[in-house]
Amino acid sequence: MRRTFLDPQLDADFEEYGFVVVPFLDAEQVAKLTELYWEDGPAPDDPRTTIFFDFQSEVAEFKQKRVEKLRPLLDPLLDDLLDDHHCFFPNYIMKWPGDRSGFAAHQDTALVDESRFKSLTIWCPLTDTGLIDGHDNGMLYVVPGSHRFADWVRAHEPGDFAFHGSEQDIVERHGVGVVAGAGEAIVFDHRLVHFSLPNDSTEPRLVVAMGIRPGDAQLTHYRRHADDKAFDAYAIDDEYFTTLNPFLLREGVPGYEKIATVPSTRPTFTPAEFSALCEAVGPGPVSAQGRYVSDAHRPDHINADPFCLRCGSNEGLEDVEHGEHGNVQYLCAACAA
Numbered sequence: 001m002r003r004t005f006l007d008p009q010l011d012a013d014f015e016e017y018g019f020v021v022v023p024f025l026d027a028e029q030v031a032k033l034t035e036l037y038w039e040d041g042p043a044p045d046d047p048r049t050t051i052f053f054d055f056q057s058e059v060a061e062f063k064q065k066r067v068e069k070l071r072p073l074l075d076p077l078l079d080d081l082l083d084d085h086h087c088f089f090p091n092y093i094m095k096w097p098g099d100r101s102g103f104a105a106h107q108d109t110a111l112v113d114e115s116r117f118k119s120l121t122i123w124c125p126l127t128d129t130g131l132i133d134g135h136d137n138g139m140l141y142v143v144p145g146s147h148r149f150a151d152w153v154r155a156h157e158p159g160d161f162a163f164h165g166s167e168q169d170i171v172e173r174h175g176v177g178v179v180a181g182a183g184e185a186i187v188f189d190h191r192l193v194h195f196s197l198p199n200d201s202t203e204p205r206l207v208v209a210m211g212i213r214p215g216d217a218q219l220t221h222y223r224r225h226a227d228d229k230a231f232d233a234y235a236i237d238d239e240y241f242t243t244l245n246p247f248l249l250r251e252g253v254p255g256y257e258k259i260a261t262v263p264s265t266r267p268t269f270t271p272a273e274f275s276a277l278c279e280a281v282g283p284g285p286v287s288a289q290g291r292y293v294s295d296a297h298r299p300d301h302i303n304a305d306p307f308c309l310r311c312g313s314n315e316g317l318e319d320v321e322h323g324e325h326g327n328v329q330y331l332c333a334a335c336a337a
């Protein structure tokens with residue numbers, strides 16, 4: 001497997017724990033990127049009550065313009081950190097204050113052939129994250145080492161979590177909150193289990209994020225077969241992230257070609273097996289610097305109630321069984337139509 005970081009210690013920690021924390025933006029760059037977000041404002045279709053990733057927006061022109069503004073500021077920063085990597089999607093993640101802005105424990109979808117390559121996210125808050133006056137404003141929680149637990153292609157379908165059954169344990173015990181100040185980046189492997197709680201402060205939590213692949217890896221979208229034994233692979237490109245969105249992708253991958261079918265069987269883990277894996281890894285490299293928050297308040301559910309991913313309303317969703325998956329999969333009747 002080729003290296004990710006130029007620095008050998010960062011590369012070794014990333015390999016072992018699935019994430020590292022690095023200085024990434026100076027105060028001036030943080031200010032510039034914050035200003036740039038508010039220049040165009042939130043995406044026109046952001047309900048402004050939840051967590052909103054630019055990718056969710058159905059307004060392709062808005063996303064294209066954002067990417068064009070972000071690239072010149074962010075792309076040059078990669079060369080000093082990573083060994084020949086490419087940013088496929090520079091974007092913002094806004095976590096609005098309120099009890100619906102949590103994001104359930106998940107692994108990110110596979111975007112490269114993971115038998116040969118690793119893809120990752122550089123997640124850089126533009127405000128301090130952690131416990132702010134005792135309130136968690138949406139710091140990132142990770143399960144150290146979990147990127148090595150399962151060998152399974154993670155397809156686009158929401159709710160496809162290899163560690164189903166351990167979600168509550170992850171929120172209550174296994175996840176460790178990683179404190180990151182404005183401009184400090186948490187760089188994580190897309191296989192790493194991670195989540196964030198609702199923004200319990202009064203201020204929006206804004207993050208600038210870069211989706212990254214090795215320079216020589218083909219970007220790929222995987223769709224799972226109904227029998228759980230294989231995935232269809234589609235070759236995609238950077239434009240996929242601006243022209244498509246989660247709603248268009250419910251039915252297929254419009255505009256892209258299927259290139260392969262990849263066999264892979266869903267692994268299963270009991271909560272006890274998952275716990276044993278977590279204990280074997282331990283808390284990871286950041287604890288030595290005292291930057292974990294392990295005793296923050298952890299709610300029973302990531303979000304207070306079920307709501308629509310697209311419009312943010314909970315109309316018609318009041319009776320939905322509010323499971324451990326959080327809210328990434330619900331659509332109200334109007335939005336589903």
Ligand SMILES: O=C(O)CCC(=O)C(=O)O
Nearest residue numbers: 093103108121138196207
């Ligand atoms: O920004 C957050 O709180 C969650 C980010 C996340 O889950 C992701 O980038 O995959």
